[in-house]
Amino acid sequence: MIKSIIFWLLAMLLAPFFSAVILKIKAFFGGKKGPPLLINYYTLIKLFKKGSVYSTSTTFIFKMGPMVSLCSAVTVLLFLPIAGHAPVVSFDGDVIFILYLMGLGRFFTIAAAMDTASPFEGMGAAREAYFPIICEATMFMILVLFYKLTGELSLATYFSGSQPAGLWHVAGAPLLFVSMAFFIILLTENSRVPVDDPATHLELTMIHEVMVLDHSGPDLALIELGSFIKLFFFSTFVARLICPFDMGNSVFNTAMFGAALLLVYVAAGITESVMARYRMDRVPRFVLTSFALAFFATVITLEFVK
Amino acid sequence: MIHPVDILLTLVLLSVLFAFASSRLPVLIRILAFQGVVVSIVPFFLGHDMATGSIVFTLATLTIRGIIIPWSIYSMIKKMGIKREMETVVGYNVSVFVSLLLIVAAPMLSHKFNLTFFSGSTLITPTAITLVVAGMFLLMARRNAIAMVLGYIMMENGIYLVGTSFSARTQHIVEFGILLDVLAGVMIMAIMLQSMSHKYDNLDTALLRELKE
Amino acid sequence: MVEVIFLVPFITGLAAFFLPGIAGRVVLGLTGAVHLLMSILLWVNRPDAFFPEFFAVTPEGLLSLIVISLLFFLISIYVTEYLREADIRSENIFIGSILLFLSTMTMVTLSDHIMVMWIAIEATTLASAPLIYTHRTAKALEATWKYVLICSVGIAMALLGSILLTLAMDAGNVNVPVSFSALTGVAKQLDPTWLKAGFVFILVGYGTKMGLAPMHTWLPDAHSEAPSPASALLSGVLLNCAYLGIFKTNKIMFAAGLGDFSGMILMVFGLMSIIAAATFILKQTEYKRMLAYSSIENMGIIAFGTGIGGIGAYGAILCLLHHSLIKSSLFLTSGNILFGFKSRFIGQTGNLVKLMPKTFVAFFAGFAGISGFPPFGIFIGELLIIVGAFRSGHYTMAAIFILSLCFIFAGFANHVMKISFGKAPSDTRIAITEKPCLVWPQYALLLTSLVLCFWMPDTLYQTIIDAVAAIGGGF
Numbered sequence: 001m002i003k004s005i006i007f008w009l010l011a012m013l014l015a016p017f018f019s020a021v022i023l024k025i026k027a028f029f030g031g032k033k034g035p036p037l038l039i040n041y042y043t044l045i046k047l048f049k050k051g052s053v054y055s056t057s058t059t060f061i062f063k064m065g066p067m068v069s070l071c072s073a074v075t076v077l078l079f080l081p082i083a084g085h086a087p088v089v090s091f092d093g094d095v096i097f098i099l100y101l102m103g104l105g106r107f108f109t110i111a112a113a114m115d116t117a118s119p120f121e122g123m124g125a126a127r128e129a130y131f132p133i134i135c136e137a138t139m140f141m142i143l144v145l146f147y148k149l150t151g152e153l154s155l156a157t158y159f160s161g162s163q164p165a166g167l168w169h170v171a172g173a174p175l176l177f178v179s180m181a182f183f184i185i186l187l188t189e190n191s192r193v194p195v196d197d198p199a200t201h202l203e204l205t206m207i208h209e210v211m212v213l214d215h216s217g218p219d220l221a222l223i224e225l226g227s228f229i230k231l232f233f234f235s236t237f238v239a240r241l242i243c244p245f246d247m248g249n250s251v252f253n254t255a256m257f258g259a260a261l262l263l264v265y266v267a268a269g270i271t272e273s274v275m276a277r278y279r280m281d282r283v284p285r286f287v288l289t290s291f292a293l294a295f296f297a298t299v300i301t302l303e304f305v306k
Numbered sequence: 307m308i309h310p311v312d313i314l315l316t317l318v319l320l321s322v323l324f325a326f327a328s329s330r331l332p333v334l335i336r337i338l339a340f341q342g343v344v345v346s347i348v349p350f351f352l353g354h355d356m357a358t359g360s361i362v363f364t365l366a367t368l369t370i371r372g373i374i375i376p377w378s379i380y381s382m383i384k385k386m387g388i389k390r391e392m393e394t395v396v397g398y399n400v401s402v403f404v405s406l407l408l409i410v411a412a413p414m415l416s417h418k419f420n421l422t423f424f425s426g427s428t429l430i431t432p433t434a435i436t437l438v439v440a441g442m443f444l445l446m447a448r449r450n451a452i453a454m455v456l457g458y459i460m461m462e463n464g465i466y467l468v469g470t471s472f473s474a475r476t477q478h479i480v481e482f483g484i485l486l487d488v489l490a491g492v493m494i495m496a497i498m499l500q501s502m503s504h505k506y507d508n509l510d511t512a513l514l515r516e517l518k519e
Numbered sequence: 520m521v522e523v524i525f526l527v528p529f530i531t532g533l534a535a536f537f538l539p540g541i542a543g544r545v546v547l548g549l550t551g552a553v554h555l556l557m558s559i560l561l562w563v564n565r566p567d568a569f570f571p572e573f574f575a576v577t578p579e580g581l582l583s584l585i586v587i588s589l590l591f592f593l594i595s596i597y598v599t600e601y602l603r604e605a606d607i608r609s610e611n612i613f614i615g616s617i618l619l620f621l622s623t624m625t626m627v628t629l630s631d632h633i634m635v636m637w638i639a640i641e642a643t644t645l646a647s648a649p650l651i652y653t654h655r656t657a658k659a660l661e662a663t664w665k666y667v668l669i670c671s672v673g674i675a676m677a678l679l680g681s682i683l684l685t686l687a688m689d690a691g692n693v694n695v696p697v698s699f700s701a702l703t704g705v706a707k708q709l710d711p712t713w714l715k716a717g718f719v720f721i722l723v724g725y726g727t728k729m730g731l732a733p734m735h736t737w738l739p740d741a742h743s744e745a746p747s748p749a750s751a752l753l754s755g756v757l758l759n760c761a762y763l764g765i766f767k768t769n770k771i772m773f774a775a776g777l778g779d780f781s782g783m784i785l786m787v788f789g790l791m792s793i794i795a796a797a798t799f800i801l802k803q804t805e806y807k808r809m810l811a812y813s814s815i816e817n818m819g820i821i822a823f824g825t826g827i828g829g830i831g832a833y834g835a836i837l838c839l840l841h842h843s844l845i846k847s848s849l850f851l852t853s854g855n856i857l858f859g860f861k862s863r864f865i866g867q868t869g870n871l872v873k874l875m876p877k878t879f880v881a882f883f884a885g886f887a888g889i890s891g892f893p894p895f896g897i898f899i900g901e902l903l904i905i906v907g908a909f910r911s912g913h914y915t916m917a918a919i920f921i922l923s924l925c926f927i928f929a930g931f932a933n934h935v936m937k938i939s940f941g942k943a944p945s946d947t948r949i950a951i952t953e954k955p956c957l958v959w960p961q962y963a964l965l966l967t968s969l970v971l972c973f974w975m976p977d978t979l980y981q982t983i984i985d986a987v988a989a990i991g992g993g994f
Contacts (some may be wrong), residue, residue, distance in 0.1 A: 002511050173316045285327065288402055295406050300316055303413050303428060336755050438679065445672065454668060463673050469682045480573075482640040484678070490645050491671050498652075505657050514661045517740040 007082040015228040023268025047221035050218035065112025066219040070226040072105030081160035084259035090156040113211035120203040124210030134287040165244035174297035179241045186234040186292035193272040235264040262270035311351045315429040322440045326401040347465045378420030379480040412436040415507035437464025451509040455495045524557045525625035529942045532618030544599045551595035558588035559897035575631035584628040586843045587756045593960035600956035613783035619646040627760040631698045633681045642668045650749040663746035669737040677724025678716045687713035698911040699767040716918040718814035721768045728761035731788045732795035742811035743986035747854025754814045755847030770989045785826030792819025797923040801930040805863045817842040824904040831907025832992025834900040841896030848964035849885040858951045879955040
């Protein structure tokens with residue numbers, strides 16, 4: 001239990017560090033030196049030191065938004081089995097709870113964006129509402145698959161201990177597709193290239209970033225931290241899926257998990273470096289690909305595992 | 307225990323998905339080359355006792371389906387500088403949903419038939435059905451003439467997959483004849499495509515509307 | 520012996536690709552003559568094949584073969600004159616392809632192995648594609664593209680059907696060669712479900728090639744865009760070849776006791792084709808397309824008759840023979856009309872009786888024959904089919920059948936009268952003289968049809984009876 005809590009705290013602490021890896025990779029591909037690996041901590045500290053500016057047209061929703069989205073991210077992290085260890089909290093059906101908790105976070109981000117009454121933010125909010133719908137469909141499809149394989153509905157049974165190595169053994173090919181689908185979800189949910197460009201400066205082309213334009217100071221810091229944690233959350237899935245081995249040694253397992261996690265972040269960084277952002281009308285097709293993959297994996301599994 | 311063929315066939319099914327989502331001809335051609343390779347090496351895994359004749363025939367299939375046909379179409383595109391994006395009748399997102407439905411429907415259909423001839427592999431029949439129907443769909447849903455030819459090839463691949471059970475019982479000379487016919491057919495289509503691109507400088511089949519009734 | 524008959528045109532066809540114009544025409548005529556001679560020898564001797572597992576001489580094959588041979592010989596005479604008049608850029612390709620086409624069609628009539636049959640029928644598509652594209656126009660290109668694509672897809676269905684037949688063998692634990700004759704022998708042991716599925720796919724596949732509605736869409740285009748001798752071959756014998764595939768499969772079905780199932784499907788497809796032809800023939804503006812729709816109609820009649828069985832099946836075979844003879848003569852005649860008026864449109868022709876009297880005789884006699892006037896064989900065939908339909912109790916279908924025939928006759932007659940007696944455009948100048956080679960082949964074809972009505976040789980009668988007996992036909 002103590003161990004789980006330590007991992008939970010560690011995850012929150014390290015999430016900004018891992019996000020900086022992506023920046024570093026992008027800088028490397030651009031032939032630049034890039035910011036230091038601790039840049040995100042500096043940014044967060046800087047932001048927390050500042051004061052907030054609120055538009056007179058906003059209400060309490062606007063102030064609540066960042067807080068709720070961070071809280072939902074942190075709570076979701078409680079259920080996450082990190083490096084194969086049991087999560088802090090777990091119950092049967094927690095997967096669905098997690099999905100809706102993330103939905104809650106998103107809802108408040110959107111609500112806060114709408115609250116500013118800025119047309120750009122409304123546009124971003126519409127996109128933010130649209131693309132994750134497909135992602136959710138994908139995740140439910142993956143859920144069906146995992147339920148079919150394990151017969152349970154909790155993250156702990158999917159990703160801790162000897163899982164998902166066991167699952168790979170039963171249904172290797174489908175899990176490969178699931179990994180790919182998850183990576184696409186990771187890119188979509190966390191507003192990465194090719195769905196969204198976190199570094200863009202043009203409101204018209206933004207999705208996620210446009211919604212946080214009006215937040216400042218500590219509020220912005222909370223949002224940033226929330227997004228770091230969210231990215232960490234999804235990366236853990238993919239890392240665990242591509243590196244499911246259980247060596248029996250806790251330290252060794254953790255080290256290996258860390259390496260896998262780093263690999264996922266590097267992969268995300270490389271994707272961002274080599275790909276261009278899709279035109280807005282091409283994005284749904286990209287996200288649909290993840291759904292198609294998950295759906296396909298599920299059908300195949302139903303075929304194999306009678 | 308998953309039959310080794312099934313792993314390959316899973317990838318073939320996936321490639322159908324990508325073929326439906328792809329709007330670019332070279333991607334489609336690569337997918338077909340892959341399907342051609344997989345489909346022709348399936349007999350190796352099915353445990354028919356392979357005589358020399360069978361091996362030679364399988365290799366010939368591999369060369370023709372996997373290399374010669376896709377390569378010739380690809381080089382034709384390159385030579386003629388054809389636009390690589392395809393015109394569609396049915397859009398890509400809808401196509402993807404159709405392919406998903408297809409992949410669900412095909413196993414259900416093959417359960418009905420209850421085929422037991424294929425030693426061990428559960429996916430051969432569903433894949434064959436999927437390929438045949440998917441080929442038909444491409445023929446109807448894409449207006450680009452090359453895409454139609456590719457749809458035809460996909461259909462042929464599916465039929466060949468059904469035929470693998472049958473390869474045990476006929477002489478290879480017959481199968482070879484079939485293979486040559488398909489090859490010649492594709493070549494003639496390729497020649498037609500070339501003259502078409504000379505005449506219309508576009509392969510949109512909407513241009514072929516002069517003859518009616 | 521048997522295999523030589525399609526190897527000869529194959530070799531001469533390959534050679535003709537490299538021969539200059541005049542030599543090619545000589546080769547064409549010689550091959551036609553040799554082929555006819557060999558076919559007659561085959562008819563008389565009925566020898567065994569070198570490769571009995573692939574090829575066999577069957578009554579229905581012989582019937583088709585003799586028709587092909589006769590037609591090809593007469594058409595080759597016509598072609599020698601036609602090529603002089605027509606502006607065909609690459610004559611060697613035309614002659615080479617037409618010879619290869621002959622070779623592949625001959626192979627269809629002789630093949631017994633299910634897959635060899637498929638190979639041969641697909642090969643006919645490939646060999647005839649260059650023929651349709653002879654004129655190198657945009658329209659010809661479109662017609663060829665449709666022809667190759669639709670027929671290839673259709674024939675792919677037939678391949679699937681053929682493979683399903685072999686699955687029927689697997690499911691029934693039968694181990695015989697995959698040939699029509701062997702399968703007909705053990706038909707009772709085959710798995711009926713797979714057999715039915717196989718038949719449906721084969722019918723759709725070869726039906727596409729045969730021009731059954733609704734898979735007929737390529738046929739009017741291809742037949743109207745091809746040069747007239749090629750159209751005559753396409754319509755006169757290629758359709759028969761595809762029908763042969765269906766007929767032989769139907770034999771297996773009948774032997775397996777599934778004759779009712781296959782007969783019903785054949786009747787439905789046949790009727791659909793007749794109705795489709797009746798709908799479209801009324802408003803045709805081009806005479807070659809009109810003839811093409813008439814081919815669809817006749818194929819429908821033949822499928823319908825085959826489906827009825829009994830006396831109807833006999834009638835169907837009669838229709839098959841006479842349709843080949845008359846329709847190919849009509850297509851050759853349409854070539855003359857095209858030479859004369861330089862237009863495919865009915866509206867730009869007229870007064871054929873005065874302007875081209877010899878062609879008129881062939882054209883009008885052909886019209887009378889194809890639309891079922893009494894002295895010609897199609898009349899007898901259709902009559903037998905109608906009698907058969909009534910005998911077997913398909914009253915509604917027979918009524919639709921007769922009604923459609925009336926429609927087709929009305930539409931056909933309307934167009935033919937316009938061409939024959941209507942007013943020609945004032946600036947019409949007939950560009951050719953009616954040389955003997957351009958009309959006598961048609962006369963010969965029509966005469967053959969006429970003679971066969973009044974005097975049918977015993978050997979021919981016996982062969983037809985042998986053929987239809989296998990699908991429950993006969994009196």
